[in-house]
Every structure is written in structure tokens, then in C-alpha cells.
Amino acid sequence: MAVPAGAGSARPLPLLAVRLRPSDYATAVEINRQYLHRLSPDRLLHNFRKYAGLEPKAEIYGGWESDTIAGHTLGHYLSALVLTWQQTGDAEMRRRADYIVDELAEAQAKRGTGYVGALGRKRKDGTIVDGEEIFPEIMKGEIKSGGFDLNGSWSPMYTVHKVFAGLLDVHGAWGNAKALKVAEGLGGYFERVFTALSPAQLQEVLGCEYGGMNESYAELYARTGEPRWLRMAGLFYDNRVLDPLARREDKLANFHANTQVPKLIGLARIHELTGDAAKGTAARFFWETVTQHHSYVIGGNADREYFTEPDTIADHITEQTCEHCNTYNMLKLTRHLWSWQPDGALFDYYERAHLNHVMAAQDPSTGGFTYMTPLMTGADRAYSTTKDDAFWCCVGSGMESHAKHGESIFWESGDGTFYVNLYIPADADWAARKAAVALETGYPFTPEATLTFTKLRAGTFPVALRVPGWAGGKAQVSVNGKPEAPRIERGYAIVTRRWQAGDRIAITLPLDLRIEATPGNAQTVAILRGPLVLAADLGANEQKWERADPALVGGDVLAGFAATDAARALYQARGVARPADLSFVPFYRQYQRRSAVYFKHFSESAWTREEAAYNAEQARLKDIAARSVDVMFLGEMQPERDHNLVSELSYPVTYRARQGRDARSGGYLEFSMKVKPGPLVLQASYWGGERARDFDIFVDNVKIASQHLDNDQPGKFFDVEYPLPAALTRGKQSVRVKFVPRDRSTAGPIFGVRLYTAKPGATA
Structure with missing residues (x-):
């Protein structure tokens, strides 16, 4: 059910107010900060200057930055610089962001149209030229729109959105007025383009991926109060995809997944600004549908970038599951929905995807990022390299994701409740109570988390600690070392009392092993421990996996699991795996190792019947894969x-x-x-x-x-x-x-x- 605008008074503590304590999350932020330092703003600005008639200051990067989608990385980079400055206080991040805004303003002024961009356009002879030349054609009704190509340019509005969003992030972080001015110029340019189209032409253009343009225009309206920008936000509405969602109909199968998620983030923002119930309904129904019927155990979605039929995950466990951008955007959408009405189930999903997918998508040894996070048994995660020659979409979303691991830990609501949504060790300042809080935990490897008010203006208010749904009501809460009987409501253990400096509230969660079947197929299962997805460790990447996929056999599979190092969530499965015993480890930490996440589960009698056929089919598939030279x-x-x-x-x-x-x-x-x-x-x-x-x-x-x-x-x-x-x-x-x-x-x-x-x- 959509929640009326105005009800969304819950908000996270500002990222500026949160500092991470040592953990894998803090390590990821630091590695990402070093990665951002490694990148050259002038190389990312190459096409922005070149196409504006200015001399580039450095050579262009390779990969996608040398293709017609050039410029999308700079938008992500701007946002990542802002987030890293907020998360760490690194002054160089802010300096670089301001420098980039100055460069974009110069390029925009040189063009004189309001447009600024780096995207290219591939002409019929194969030459790549300034992509701006497609927009006058579109205004005249000369439209050749496909899923990712618009008049010879690769997803141009997607690319524009990334720059738009980066500019708005710089403005929002420290009030850079020039960033807002450049964004308004860009907004005005595309206002002229899109208002020139008939409704039918508009829908034709929107058939090409347009990112979150509706969100950026809505945010521009929120910053300026100008109704023209809200009208533009409403224009970016893809009837074919969004109308069924507003009617609570799942027709997502065969749609490119990440093309759709930003559209719903935009609808969520419009709902917040206007109270439009249908847009709120569409956003919530989309989230429910994707998380319950289209998501893998690690929280990611899509096979080879596309949604499949609902509840068919077991048929789509391939080497190209779980595009990172999809999860980056789903977590954004989750934050919007939670702010409307706090519900622990929303952050149960958030935690799952954040821990098991986002944390798997960065290689700590290089700072590189995955595009897909493959769940097919024995698949190799392919990370971008230190050559910085990829610049896939997921490199951009990756540099943002690992700049902000502190953004969703602590929240406050309009009624004064202090929420802990993620158990990540951190310190924070809570301005509303002139408080300083510390969250100490080894979770998800140890079960306890303790919140201490190290500084506080004493007073009575509720503290809400999320109790994950998988905890089965077995969470234990204490205050100042004494057992407490909290109120349990909407997935939270809530304690209301007069709090004062030095008070501690702790929660202990049961980190039991459990089996989780895929939606629609009870025979295909995964193993979890608390929020952690566990994987069978199949060895280093250097050794290709060319054996049959392992299976789990027996009526009580978990009885065969024994902890070998509980503090690191390491287990040995003996007597229940076929063809041999297996070691299980946290999936996200398998950066350069091969894994098995999903297993066919057989009873002893069924395995006897199926073993020969199962192994023969697995061997056939492995044989083809082993002999493959290239796949298209x-x-x-x-x-x-x-x-x-x-x-x-x-x-x-x-x-x-x-x-x-x-x-x-x-x-x-x-x-x-x-x-x-x-x-x-x-x-x-x-x-x-x-x-x-x-x-x-x-x-x-x-x-x-x-x-x-x-x-x-x-x-x-x-x-x-x-x-x-x-x-x-x-x-x-x-x-x-x-x-x-x-x-x-x-x-x-x-x-x-x-x-x-x-x-x-x-x-x-």
C-alpha cells in the first residue's frame, strides 16, 4: 500500500556524521578511496572538453569511456567523490568534485545551448562524433530507438542522468551553486527536446534506456521549487513498463532489469513530493515483486541482465547472474520505501544484498569491480583491473557503493525513535539529541551488537533494534547488562526508557545454519548462516572447475555440517555432499576463488535414481564448457x-x-x-x-x-x-x-x- 506524502519522516543520520570502525566494510571504503585517487578527472573529462570545442587536458580512458556511452563514469565519479568526502573527510575528494564542476561549467558555456556531455554518436560509416547531434533529429521526429541505441548513441539519456545526478550530489553536499546552475542548464536543454515530442514519439524515445531522469528532474524541483521540473519528471514515464506495476501486475519477464529499477526510484521520489498514490503503489509493488519472485539468494537479480518469469530462479543459475547496478539501485529504492514506513523486512533484504552481493563485487586486492556476480557452480568472478580499461556501468555504481557503507546503519524518525538497521561497527553523532553513539560488533561473524550512548542529552525516547525475520523470534536484548523484554513491532525490538550518557543496549541474534529453497523450486537450495550466504569452496581461480556440480543428499542435510572456525563462519559438510565432502565459507569473501552456492537437494532414494542421469548431464555441460573457445x-x-x-x-x-x-x-x-x-x-x-x-x-x-x-x-x-x-x-x-x-x-x-x-x- 502506498503511503501518503508527508508520512515519510524517517531519515538516516547524515553520512558526514558516521565513521566506520575496523571491519570489512571500512576496508572496502578505504580501498575504494585509494581507487578514486588513482583515477584522473581530466581523462574522464576528455570528451566533455573535446566535443565542446575545448582542448582536452589528458587522453581518454579505454573501455566504455571510448565508446558512445562515454561520460557515464564521470557522473558516478562525482557522486563517489561526494560520498567519500562525507564518509571519510578526505579533502581531496571535495577539491576534485569542485574542479570537475568548474570544467563542466566551462564546457557548457562554450557550447551555449545548456547541453554538456561526453556521449558519442556512431554514424553509419563507423565514425564516432559528438552525441549532441542526435537531439535536433529527435526533436524533428527522426527517431530510431531500440533497447539501448537511440539514433546511433548508446543509452544517451542513461548517461545524461549519471552526470545530472552527480551535479545534484555536489550541490546537495556543500551547496556548490555552480553545480546546480549546470544541472539547471542541462535540465532546460532536455526540456526543449522532450516537450517538442508528441505522446507517441515520447514513448518511442523512452523505449531506449533513460536511467533515472525522472528522479533527477524531481530532485531539481525539490531544490528549486520550479514546477517546470516536476512536469519534466512526469514526462519520463514509460507506459509499457510502469502502467502494469501501478496496477500491481508482474509483467517484468524479458525486460532488461537495470533499465527498470531507476524508473521506480524516480516514481518513489515523485510520490514523496506530490503524494501521487499510483506512483507509490508502483514503486512498492515492484520492490515486493523483485525481492520475492525475481531475486537470487545473495539479493541480486536478473540473468544476463534480464528479468525472467517469476519464481524461475532455479532455471537461471548461470555465469551471468546478478548485475551489480541492479542491486545498487534496489538498495536505493529500499531506502525510499523504508522512510515512508519503517519495516524491518525492508532492511532484511537490504542487509542480504548489501552483505552478500555488494561486498562481493569489490576485489580488496585491486579495488576492481564485478559486472556480474555469477552464481553458476565453478564460475569465475571477473573483476575490472588496475589497468582501468573497463568502465562498465558496474564500475561506476561500484565506486559509489563502496564509498558509503555507513549511510544506512542509523536512522531517526519523526516521533524521536532511534533505529539501528544494520549491525556494522561505527561511531556517529546524533544531532537531534546532541548525542554520540558507538556500535560495537563482530556481526555477522559473532552474534552480539552493543549500542552505547557515549554522549547524550538525557531523555525518554524509543531505541529500535532490527530483528531479522530469519532470527525466528529468538533475539535477546539487554540494557546495561541486564535482560530486557522489548516491545516487538514491525521487525524491531523497541525499548523506551529514560536514556542517559553511558547507557548500553545490546542484541544477540541466533546465527544458526538454515536451508533456503529457491522460489518455485524446492529441490534447488542454498545454505545460510544468519545473514551470510555460505558457499562451497571449490578452489582457486587458476584451476578451472571441470567436474560435476556437487549435490546435497539426505533428509537432514544440516546435521552433516560442523563448524571448523565459527568466528569466521567456516564449516565442513561431511557425508551429505556428493560426490565428496565440502568446505563451506562466506560467499562474499570468495574474491579469487570458485564457489558453489546452489545445490540440487535429493533424498537418498531419489539420489540413487537420479545420480547416473544427473552426473551424465553435468558431465556433458562441463565438457562443452571446457572445450569452448568463445560464446556469443x-x-x-x-x-x-x-x-x-x-x-x-x-x-x-x-x-x-x-x-x-x-x-x-x-x-x-x-x-x-x-x-x-x-x-x-x-x-x-x-x-x-x-x-x-x-x-x-x-x-x-x-x-x-x-x-x-x-x-x-x-x-x-x-x-x-x-x-x-x-x-x-x-x-x-x-x-x-x-x-x-x-x-x-x-x-x-x-x-x-x-x-x-x-x-x-x-x-x-
């Missing part, structure tokens, strides 16, 4: 860019929650794939229920096969292998694979292409 996931943004896909009359499709791509008559699709010496096989995946269609397959412009599809294997996907002549790949590092439809036919759809080595003895 068609219809998905990043793989298509990584493989330099080009196409004509080709469209992404989704069947049975699998992404693919076709090419229509007169068109084609073509992409690069890596090769290696020796006999190779090209494998393509198709849907077995296609109507008749014919197409040819080429490798480096040599036809290797003609494919006919016609209801071949109804109701399922199937693979076709095409052995490659050795001469086609000899001496090469990559080839171009091309699918061309016959006249008046269609190529595919193709649901993935894989190149792998032929089995020993095969020839081509």
Missing part, C-alpha cells in the same frame, strides 16, 4: 558489443525467457568470435517450434552450412553443430560469423552461438 549471447547488450555485432534488418527476440536475434529477408547479422588452433565446431541454438525458414551461415565470407528450420523439435530448444574446415581458422585469432536469410525468409532466431574444439579424433 545474441540479443543481449554487452555480448553483442563485445563481439562487434553489425546487422541490418535484424531484431532481438525472446522465447521462453531466452534472448536471441533474427535477421529478416534482405538483412543479416554478423559478429566476431575467437578461435584457436585445431579442429573447431560452431554450434548454434534454435527454438524447435519455428515455422519454415531457410538461411545460410558464413565464416569469413565462406559458406559453411545452409540451415532449414521447420518445427524440428516442438516445445524445446535444440543445438546444431557445424564442423569448420581447418583452413578457415588456421593462423587466425578470430573470425567473422554471419547469418544471412534466403529471399523472403528469416535467419533464426538464433539463441546463442558457441565455438568449441572438436572432440579428439574429429577432423574437418
Whole structure:
């Protein structure tokens, strides 16, 4: 149920007022601070100056910053600088943020239109030019909008939003008036662009990812009070996605997940400012739906960036689960919802995702970040490197996430309640009570957390400590060392008394092991200890995992677990794992090691029946994976860019929650794939229920096969292998694979292409 505007009086203590004590969280902040120091503002500003007609002061970064999405990283960097200054007091962070604002103001003034940006536009000849040239075309109704491409620019409004948000963060942190002025100029520019469109044209443009533009305009309205900005916030409303959510309908399957989450954050902010009930309903229903029906055990969501059908997590445990940006945004949305009506269940989710996903997404040894956090057994987490040559979206959200681990620990509400939502060791100043508080804890590795009022203006007020739902009502509370019987309400243990300096309130939570099944599949399970997701440690990354996935067998699996080091949450599972005993460890700490998080759970009798078939299927999959040289996931943004896909009359499709791509008559699709010496096989995946269609397959412009599809294997996907002549790949590092439809036919759809080595003895 939506909560009326004005009810949201709960708010966190300012990040400026919180300082972390030693813990993995404090370490993450420090490593991230060093990472921010390592980055060069002038390199991130390269295109902003170049496209404004100013001389760049440093060379451009590689990776995404050298593509048409350039500039998104600078927006995240601005926000991360602000947060790190607030969290640590590092003056260099503030100096850099002010410097960047000055540079953006200069570039904006040079253009003279209000626009400032670094995004590019790829013309038909392949050259990349200033992306601003797409906006006059759009105003004239010349719109070519796809999921991530708008008139040749990669998610341009997403990129604009990141800069917009960074400017607003600088202004909000220390009142930098120039930052607000640049933001208003940017807002005015896009006001002219979007108000020139008809409703139908507007929806066409909004079919391309636009980030949280509605949130930024709403925030601009909150800062200035100008109604024009609120009207603009309302314009950024994607009917196709948001209307069903306002009606409490889950139609998220096959939508790109992170494209949607910022839209709901924007609706939440508009609801707070206007009381629009439908927008509040949509935001809350989206959160409930994603967290209960579309999320993995670590709190992340989406497989290969897309939502699947509800309660189908067990079918989508792959090497590309849990994009970090999604969780970064879901935690933002959670904070909004909690401020409307404090409820411990909201922070049960927050804690789960923050601890198990966000903390897994930074490598403490390098400061690098994951894009995906894979949950497929034996998968390697791929972190960005010290070469700083990636700049994926999740590098940007990563540098923000690890700048602010103190932001959600302590909260206060309008009725004077002091809340502890996260058990992270920290000190804080509580201005409302002229108080200083200290939270001491080894949680989640030890069960106790103690809050001490080291300084306080004495008075009567409630203190609320979150009791996680998994605690099963077994939490124990004490005040000044004596047992206390708190009031339990909405997931909190609440003690109201006259508090004075030196008082201590402590909570002890049961850190028991438990099994958690995936939504919709009771046979696929994970192991947790308190809030920690545990993983079977499968060894260092250097050793590829090429064995069958382990399974858990027995009626009482947990009886086989014994702690080997309870203080570090280390366990040994004996007699209940197949094919061998396993060591279990906290998942998030598996930075450079391979893990198993999900397990098929069998009874003894079921395992006897299933073992042969299960192991054979696992072996088949592992064999293909082990022999794979390159894999192409068609219809998905990043793989298509990584493989330099080009196409004509080709469209992404989704069947049975699998992404693919076709090419229509007169068109084609073509992409690069890596090769290696020796006999190779090209494998393509198709849907077995296609109507008749014919197409040819080429490798480096040599036809290797003609494919006919016609209801071949109804109701399922199937693979076709095409052995490659050795001469086609000899001496090469990559080839171009091309699918061309016959006249008046269609190529595919193709649901993935894989190149792998032929089995020993095969020839081509």
C-alpha cells in the first residue's frame, strides 16, 4: 500500500556524521578511496572538453569511456567523490568534485545551448562524433530507438542522468551553486527536446534506456521549487513498463532489469513530493515483486541482465547472474520505501544484498569491480583491473557503493525513535539529541551488537533494534547488562526508557545454519548462516572447475555440517555432499576463488535414481564448457558489443525467457568470435517450434552450412553443430560469423552461438 506524502519522516543520520570502525566494510571504503585517487578527472573529462570545442587536458580512458556511452563514469565519479568526502573527510575528494564542476561549467558555456556531455554518436560509416547531434533529429521526429541505441548513441539519456545526478550530489553536499546552475542548464536543454515530442514519439524515445531522469528532474524541483521540473519528471514515464506495476501486475519477464529499477526510484521520489498514490503503489509493488519472485539468494537479480518469469530462479543459475547496478539501485529504492514506513523486512533484504552481493563485487586486492556476480557452480568472478580499461556501468555504481557503507546503519524518525538497521561497527553523532553513539560488533561473524550512548542529552525516547525475520523470534536484548523484554513491532525490538550518557543496549541474534529453497523450486537450495550466504569452496581461480556440480543428499542435510572456525563462519559438510565432502565459507569473501552456492537437494532414494542421469548431464555441460573457445549471447547488450555485432534488418527476440536475434529477408547479422588452433565446431541454438525458414551461415565470407528450420523439435530448444574446415581458422585469432536469410525468409532466431574444439579424433 502506498503511503501518503508527508508520512515519510524517517531519515538516516547524515553520512558526514558516521565513521566506520575496523571491519570489512571500512576496508572496502578505504580501498575504494585509494581507487578514486588513482583515477584522473581530466581523462574522464576528455570528451566533455573535446566535443565542446575545448582542448582536452589528458587522453581518454579505454573501455566504455571510448565508446558512445562515454561520460557515464564521470557522473558516478562525482557522486563517489561526494560520498567519500562525507564518509571519510578526505579533502581531496571535495577539491576534485569542485574542479570537475568548474570544467563542466566551462564546457557548457562554450557550447551555449545548456547541453554538456561526453556521449558519442556512431554514424553509419563507423565514425564516432559528438552525441549532441542526435537531439535536433529527435526533436524533428527522426527517431530510431531500440533497447539501448537511440539514433546511433548508446543509452544517451542513461548517461545524461549519471552526470545530472552527480551535479545534484555536489550541490546537495556543500551547496556548490555552480553545480546546480549546470544541472539547471542541462535540465532546460532536455526540456526543449522532450516537450517538442508528441505522446507517441515520447514513448518511442523512452523505449531506449533513460536511467533515472525522472528522479533527477524531481530532485531539481525539490531544490528549486520550479514546477517546470516536476512536469519534466512526469514526462519520463514509460507506459509499457510502469502502467502494469501501478496496477500491481508482474509483467517484468524479458525486460532488461537495470533499465527498470531507476524508473521506480524516480516514481518513489515523485510520490514523496506530490503524494501521487499510483506512483507509490508502483514503486512498492515492484520492490515486493523483485525481492520475492525475481531475486537470487545473495539479493541480486536478473540473468544476463534480464528479468525472467517469476519464481524461475532455479532455471537461471548461470555465469551471468546478478548485475551489480541492479542491486545498487534496489538498495536505493529500499531506502525510499523504508522512510515512508519503517519495516524491518525492508532492511532484511537490504542487509542480504548489501552483505552478500555488494561486498562481493569489490576485489580488496585491486579495488576492481564485478559486472556480474555469477552464481553458476565453478564460475569465475571477473573483476575490472588496475589497468582501468573497463568502465562498465558496474564500475561506476561500484565506486559509489563502496564509498558509503555507513549511510544506512542509523536512522531517526519523526516521533524521536532511534533505529539501528544494520549491525556494522561505527561511531556517529546524533544531532537531534546532541548525542554520540558507538556500535560495537563482530556481526555477522559473532552474534552480539552493543549500542552505547557515549554522549547524550538525557531523555525518554524509543531505541529500535532490527530483528531479522530469519532470527525466528529468538533475539535477546539487554540494557546495561541486564535482560530486557522489548516491545516487538514491525521487525524491531523497541525499548523506551529514560536514556542517559553511558547507557548500553545490546542484541544477540541466533546465527544458526538454515536451508533456503529457491522460489518455485524446492529441490534447488542454498545454505545460510544468519545473514551470510555460505558457499562451497571449490578452489582457486587458476584451476578451472571441470567436474560435476556437487549435490546435497539426505533428509537432514544440516546435521552433516560442523563448524571448523565459527568466528569466521567456516564449516565442513561431511557425508551429505556428493560426490565428496565440502568446505563451506562466506560467499562474499570468495574474491579469487570458485564457489558453489546452489545445490540440487535429493533424498537418498531419489539420489540413487537420479545420480547416473544427473552426473551424465553435468558431465556433458562441463565438457562443452571446457572445450569452448568463445560464446556469443545474441540479443543481449554487452555480448553483442563485445563481439562487434553489425546487422541490418535484424531484431532481438525472446522465447521462453531466452534472448536471441533474427535477421529478416534482405538483412543479416554478423559478429566476431575467437578461435584457436585445431579442429573447431560452431554450434548454434534454435527454438524447435519455428515455422519454415531457410538461411545460410558464413565464416569469413565462406559458406559453411545452409540451415532449414521447420518445427524440428516442438516445445524445446535444440543445438546444431557445424564442423569448420581447418583452413578457415588456421593462423587466425578470430573470425567473422554471419547469418544471412534466403529471399523472403528469416535467419533464426538464433539463441546463442558457441565455438568449441572438436572432440579428439574429429577432423574437418
